[in-house]
Amino acid sequence: MMKGIKQSNKTTKNFIAVLIYVALTLWALLAIVPFLWTFLASFKPRFHIVVRPLELPFNRYFTFENYKKIFGGSLNIFTSYINSFYISGLVVLFTVTISIFAAFVLARFNFKLKPIIEIVVIVCMMFPAFALLFPVIKILASINMFGTKTGVVLPQIALNVGFTTLLLTGFLKSLPVEVEEAAYIDGAKVPRVLMSIIIPMMRSAIVTSMIFVFIWSYNDLFLQMIIITDEKDFPISLLLNRLASKESGFDHGKMASAVILVSFPIMLVYFMLQRHIIKGLTAGAVKG
Amino acid sequence: MYNKKKYLIVPFLLPLLIITAFFIFYPAIINIYNGAFTFRHKLDDNPIFAGFKNITWLIGDKIFWTALFNTGILIVLVVVVQVGLALLLSLLVDHINKKYASFLRIIYFMPIVISATAIGTMYLLFIQPTGLFTKLLFKDIFYWLPINNPLALFIVMAPVLWQYIGFYFVILLTGLSTIPEEYKEAALIDGASKMQVVRYITIPMLWNVLRTCMVLAITGALKVFDLPHTVALHGAPAQQTMFMGTYNYYLYSTNRLGQSAVYSVFIVLVGIMVSLLSNAVLRENKDI
Numbered sequence: 001m002m003k004g005i006k007q008s009n010k011t012t013k014n015f016i017a018v019l020i021y022v023a024l025t026l027w028a029l030l031a032i033v034p035f036l037w038t039f040l041a042s043f044k045p046r047f048h049i050v051v052r053p054l055e056l057p058f059n060r061y062f063t064f065e066n067y068k069k070i071f072g073g074s075l076n077i078f079t080s081y082i083n084s085f086y087i088s089g090l091v092v093l094f095t096v097t098i099s100i101f102a103a104f105v106l107a108r109f110n111f112k113l114k115p116i117i118e119i120v121v122i123v124c125m126m127f128p129a130f131a132l133l134f135p136v137i138k139i140l141a142s143i144n145m146f147g148t149k150t151g152v153v154l155p156q157i158a159l160n161v162g163f164t165t166l167l168l169t170g171f172l173k174s175l176p177v178e179v180e181e182a183a184y185i186d187g188a189k190v191p192r193v194l195m196s197i198i199i200p201m202m203r204s205a206i207v208t209s210m211i212f213v214f215i216w217s218y219n220d221l222f223l224q225m226i227i228i229t230d231e232k233d234f235p236i237s238l239l240l241n242r243l244a245s246k247e248s249g250f251d252h253g254k255m256a257s258a259v260i261l262v263s264f265p266i267m268l269v270y271f272m273l274q275r276h277i278i279k280g281l282t283a284g285a286v287k288g
Numbered sequence: 289m290y291n292k293k294k295y296l297i298v299p300f301l302l303p304l305l306i307i308t309a310f311f312i313f314y315p316a317i318i319n320i321y322n323g324a325f326t327f328r329h330k331l332d333d334n335p336i337f338a339g340f341k342n343i344t345w346l347i348g349d350k351i352f353w354t355a356l357f358n359t360g361i362l363i364v365l366v367v368v369v370q371v372g373l374a375l376l377l378s379l380l381v382d383h384i385n386k387k388y389a390s391f392l393r394i395i396y397f398m399p400i401v402i403s404a405t406a407i408g409t410m411y412l413l414f415i416q417p418t419g420l421f422t423k424l425l426f427k428d429i430f431y432w433l434p435i436n437n438p439l440a441l442f443i444v445m446a447p448v449l450w451q452y453i454g455f456y457f458v459i460l461l462t463g464l465s466t467i468p469e470e471y472k473e474a475a476l477i478d479g480a481s482k483m484q485v486v487r488y489i490t491i492p493m494l495w496n497v498l499r500t501c502m503v504l505a506i507t508g509a510l511k512v513f514d515l516p517h518t519v520a521l522h523g524a525p526a527q528q529t530m531f532m533g534t535y536n537y538y539l540y541s542t543n544r545l546g547q548s549a550v551y552s553v554f555i556v557l558v559g560i561m562v563s564l565l566s567n568a569v570l571r572e573n574k575d576i
Binding site: 017020021023024027028030031032034035037038041049053097098099101102104105108109111117120121123124126127128129130131132133134135136137138139141154155157158159161162165190215218219220221222226237240241243244250252255256258259262263266267269270271274277278 | 290293294296297300301303304305307308310311312314315316318319322330331373377380381383384388392393394395396397398399401402403404405406408409410411412413414416420450453454458507510511513514517518532533536537540545548549552555556559563
């Protein structure tokens with residue numbers, strides 16, 4: 001009798017364990033299958049994507065046609081990649097530099113206005129880009145930056161600098177101040193201490209913020225859409241947006257290959273650096 | 289140590305303050321003023337005084353209320369569906385092989401780094417009349433363009449909810465790992481069932497992390513733009529799926545600039561109110 005109960009308990013337990021694996025695997029599939037399907041579809045003729053959506057492209061219909069269309073299209077994708085890297089590179093450089101200095105002050109100094117600066121940082125982090133309409137256009141026009149890719153850089157820095165400052169400040173606060181003290185006693189000046197002690201100590205947090213700012217800046221559509229008017233300056237997400245809307249007349253193949261081309265650099269960064277990315281973002285969230 | 293170096297505070301904070309003053313605080317404040325004018329075009333230097341006309345125009349606009357209502361629904365759904373599913377998944381992951389769990393973590397998190405534009409374009413490939421879902425599933429239900437589809441709003445919201453579940457999953461998982469195993473073991477030895485352990489130990493101890501997730505999800509819902517913009521331009525069909533961000537862009541791109549200025553102020557006020565409210569309703573548990 002006892003043995004029977006124990007055994008049925010065990011089967012229920014095994015059954016539940018299997019159920020858990022199945023449920024978790026299902027969600028994993030839901031997260032990844034759309035990308036896989038799009039990847040495979042990008043090698044299929046347009047007509048086949050529609051008529052035989054589940055057919056794998058490994059047959060005589062396999063084609064690079066969709067990619068050829070994009071590389072040979074009226075909008076040059078190489079230029080777009082360069083524009084995107086230009087914008088995001090500058091944004092990363094300035095955002096992280098500005099927030100290293102700000103974080104140094106916020107983590108190491110005490111002063112009367114500090115609570116206000118901290119509120120400023122949090123407000124900047126939560127501020128939605130679309131609430132900047134439309135004065136941001138006027139400001140950029142007054143410094144002759146409206147319409148160009150460089151015009152996107154300044155507002156993007158402003159919208160990202162809150163997050164990186166918060167992240168770096170939190171990180172620096174958790175580091176002991178004694179090393180710096182010893183350096184000052186030995187006669188070192190502030191620039192020297194910043195360059196050879198503080199920045200090397202914050203290396204991992206700096207790398208995390210660089211990755212994040214890069215991803216956000218590269219993925220951003222809103223600011224780029226309202227600021228950049230010149231097609232020569234189109235970054236990659238604006239190009240994709242254009243392809244997905246009117247220009248392609250809903251060409252499934254072109255859209256699929258454009259999605260893959262846009263996501264590819266980010267996927268590469270993600271799988272190479274996923275540890276930094278996941279840990280960095282969640283560390284900030286759990287503490288804060 | 290740093291008390292003698294206080295002269296550094298101002299120059300080190302200045303870049304942060306200048307960039308955010310120009311590109312966040314100035315636009316936010318000048319919009320209060322701009323809201324009282326009618327602008328003929330984006331760079332109009334001589335706008336016509338309109339008094340409260342823009343405000344009454346907005347209150348009288350049906351889409352204003354649609355956008356507000358839809359954003360409200362999205363806030364409810366991100367808390368229930370996004371954070372809820374993330375919690376369920378993270379509780380389940382606790383019971384499986386550690387290596388498989390860390391593999392799942394990488395997969396679940398991936399959609400977050402991909403641009404909303406790419407995800408929206410991919411989603412369009414599924415929900416169009418010739419798309420994958422439409423073909424495989426319920427034929428017309430997933431196709432949202434017919435004006436009378438009552439599911440249109442949810443079809444536009446689905447990818448928004450889907451994209452960020454992995455984010456809250458990872459945060460919750462980090463939170464779970466900080467709960468000491470001894471508590472759970474002690475409760476199990478005392479005869480508690482696994483469900484009871486989750487209800488009376490895990491959830492209360494996880495509360496502060498769960499709360500962070502909900503606040504982040506709510507503020508994220510207010511900021512949503514790129515995905516609905518890509519999937520349903522100007523709240524298609526017939527402005528039914530408008531959110532606060534897409535509505536402001538709609539005002540801007542139809543040259544209702546004074547109204548857009550008023551609405552930007554409104555967005556900021558709603559943002560402040562919602563974050564104060566959600567912080568007050570979701571109280572922090574100070575006993576942990």
